[in-house]
Amino acid sequence: MTTVLAYLDPGSGSMILQIIAGGVAAVAVTAKLYWNRLLKFLHIKKDEPETPEADQARSTDAA
Amino acid sequence: MSTQHAPAGLEPGSFRDPESRVFYAGDDVFRALSPDGLSDFEALEATGLLDGERVVPTERADGSANVAGFLVHEPAAILRHERIPFVSYPYEWTFSMLKDAALLQLDLLLAALEHDMVLKDSTPYNVQFKGAHPTFVDVGSFERLREGEPWVGYRQFCMLYLYPLLLQSAKDVPFQPWLRGSIDGIRPSEIRPLMNFRDRFRKGVFTNVILHAKLEARYADKPQQVKDEVKRVFKKELFVANVRKMRKLVQRLDWNPPQGVWTAYGERNSYTDDDARRKDEFVREVAKSREWKLVWDIGANNGRYSRIAAEGAKTVIAVDADQGPVELLYRDLREEGNEQILPLTMNLADPSPGLGWRGLERKSMPDRGKPDLVLALALVHHVAISANVPVKEFIDWLASLGSALVIEFPTREDPMVKKLLAPKRDGLHPDYELDYFERTLKEAFEVERSERLESGTRVLYFARPKR
Numbered sequence: 001m002t003t004v005l006a007y008l009d010p011g012s013g014s015m016i017l018q019i020i021a022g023g024v025a026a027v028a029v030t031a032k033l034y035w036n037r038l039l040k041f042l043h044i045k046k047d048e049p050e051t052p053e054a055d056q057a058r059s060t061d062a063a
Numbered sequence: 064m065s066t067q068h069a070p071a072g073l074e075p076g077s078f079r080d081p082e083s084r085v086f087y088a089g090d091d092v093f094r095a096l097s098p099d100g101l102s103d104f105e106a107l108e109a110t111g112l113l114d115g116e117r118v119v120p121t122e123r124a125d126g127s128a129n130v131a132g133f134l135v136h137e138p139a140a141i142l143r144h145e146r147i148p149f150v151s152y153p154y155e156w157t158f159s160m161l162k163d164a165a166l167l168q169l170d171l172l173l174a175a176l177e178h179d180m181v182l183k184d185s186t187p188y189n190v191q192f193k194g195a196h197p198t199f200v201d202v203g204s205f206e207r208l209r210e211g212e213p214w215v216g217y218r219q220f221c222m223l224y225l226y227p228l229l230l231q232s233a234k235d236v237p238f239q240p241w242l243r244g245s246i247d248g249i250r251p252s253e254i255r256p257l258m259n260f261r262d263r264f265r266k267g268v269f270t271n272v273i274l275h276a277k278l279e280a281r282y283a284d285k286p287q288q289v290k291d292e293v294k295r296v297f298k299k300e301l302f303v304a305n306v307r308k309m310r311k312l313v314q315r316l317d318w319n320p321p322q323g324v325w326t327a328y329g330e331r332n333s334y335t336d337d338d339a340r341r342k343d344e345f346v347r348e349v350a351k352s353r354e355w356k357l358v359w360d361i362g363a364n365n366g367r368y369s370r371i372a373a374e375g376a377k378t379v380i381a382v383d384a385d386q387g388p389v390e391l392l393y394r395d396l397r398e399e400g401n402e403q404i405l406p407l408t409m410n411l412a413d414p415s416p417g418l419g420w421r422g423l424e425r426k427s428m429p430d431r432g433k434p435d436l437v438l439a440l441a442l443v444h445h446v447a448i449s450a451n452v453p454v455k456e457f458i459d460w461l462a463s464l465g466s467a468l469v470i471e472f473p474t475r476e477d478p479m480v481k482k483l484l485a486p487k488r489d490g491l492h493p494d495y496e497l498d499y500f501e502r503t504l505k506e507a508f509e510v511e512r513s514e515r516l517e518s519g520t521r522v523l524y525f526a527r528p529k530r
């Protein structure tokens with residue numbers, strides 16, 4: 001595995017924040033995905049391809 | 064064999080990134096790349112991001128200079144960059160200029176991420192303006208994305224882009240003195256106390272300011288644990304989501320000059336129409352008398368004379384201490400797609416100094432390129448009376464630039480001069496007299512032409528330096 005090397009100090013708190021802020025975004029994307037599925041199930045909304053972004057955001061496991 | 068330029072001069076402001084370094088040879092701007100820097104550059108070339116108008120035109124120029132010892136590792140390649148006509152700094156930009164630079168930074172980052180590349184930093188010093196057109200100049204900032212890596216430049220983006228913009232947008236406090244006061248920008252812990260209870264509900268403030276400052280304090284002494292944990296959970300999708308969110312946030316930030324500035328922008332006070340016409344003609348004649356390379360219009364206000372000067376000049380810098388009219392001028396120039404007139408805000412009586420490491424990282428204006436023509440219109444009374452600079456000192460400074468000069472002297476009878484003198488004690492500024500001004504001017508310059516405007520209270524001069 002490569003290490004995180006950067007000439008710039010990313011800041012520990014700043015990195016944690018990105019996970020929290022990004023985590024909120026991931027939850028939002030997942031929620032939207034299920035909402036769309038529900039609408040489709042109820043035949044309120046027509047079929048459209050799922051965004052790959054939403055699929056990836058659901059898996060939170062480490063690489 | 065390619066030509067060897069010698070001696071090569073290192074750019075004193077380009078040393079923070081060990082993979083690349085800017086240097087000059089003759090009139091050209093080069094960049095030495097380390098082996099890693101070269102691999103990143105080759106990856107960047109393949110993305111096509113270099114082909115648009117957003118990044119400074121760049122080509123390979125291997126062997127065009129002796130770069131031994133420029134980097135810790137032996138340089139592996141040399142790039143040549145198109146030269147930016149005049150270098151400017153964020154503390155000389157108006158609100159919209161910093162905002163446009165921020166959006167350029169974020170758009171390039173998003174575009175890079177599509178190709179699994181990132182920008183390794185987020186500093187506005189990597190953006191330069193060609194007129195009103197922002198250009199990203201640090202090609203060395205692009206690198207390949209490493210797995211599990213967060214947005215390393217996020218904190219720097221906050222400190223040098225988001226917080227300054229927020230300060231002016233939310234608090235109506237100009238950001239320029241803050242950026243000039245600190246080359247690294249505003250820390251989360253410094254902007255945090257400026258946000259009141261109501262500000263917490265402004266978009267982006269809670270996350271990027273309040274929470275950011277809190278987390279920074281809490282995790283300051285656990286860098287290794289945090290790094291390991293981040294690497295375990297961080298995904299590119301998180302990265303992209305965060306950058307997109309930041310772009311939305313920056314796009315919404317807004318600032319407008321006070322109403323009075325808008326009114327004054329369209330018209331200029333205390334001129335009869337005939338005076339304005341004759342002044343236009345005077346400046347136009349000088350502007351077209353030869354091909355000027357670099358004109359400084361100091362005290363440019365709404366840029367009326369910068370535009371006239373641009374008729375006969377390659378590049379015009381429109382400087383004014385008042386950010387308001389410069390902001391409006393920038394918006395107009397941006398709309399027109401103007402790449403010739405660079406609007407900047409700076410107080411001439413307190414100009415940009417040398418800053419950063421050794422005081423050399425950022426340069427004073429004359430050190431960035433001396434003009435061959437200076438316009439100082441409706442300015443000397445502000446410098447002499449408001450800023451208390453002796454008339455002779457001002458003339459001597461102008462002479463030190465070694466450039467031709469168009470200068471306007473409003474006499475003591477001029478309404479604007481009367482207004483500036485009104486609050487002062489009688490008998491102050493004895494050097495502010497037409498005779499004394501002319502004598503002083505003629506000591507340092509060869510006056511070629513002068514003209515008294517119709518109203519009689521303003522005199523224009525065109526002068527060439529004696530030395």
